[in-house]
């Protein structure tokens with residue numbers, strides 16, 4: 001799912017995963033104080049710091065994904081006819097996962113050829 005998805009979706013997935021990890025670490029760190037008393041304080045401190053860094057990182061990824069989705073080009077997918085967003089020259093459709101590209105050298109089929117192929121079948 002992470003590897004076979006549109007770029008924006010992949011960034012959102014990673015952002016969410018990092019937030020969950022950060023929160024989990026911070027909860028574990030706090031739990032360390034409760035269960036192990038003063039001995040757990042060092043572990044708790046490390047957990048809190050790593051958790052905080054992970055959460056900051058995920059915030060950065062979220063912000064970045066938001067910025068990119070603003071600059072992303074909105075196009076109609078030639079395969080499933082739904083409106084999707086493209087990042088960069090090559091990206092996958094958010095709905096049918098078809099790889100689309102603006103680079104004619106990388107494309108093995110054009111939208112027009114796809115139409116012909118579909119009308120024949």
Ligand SMILES: [Zn+2]
Nearest residue numbers: 077080093096
């Ligand atoms: Zn599509």
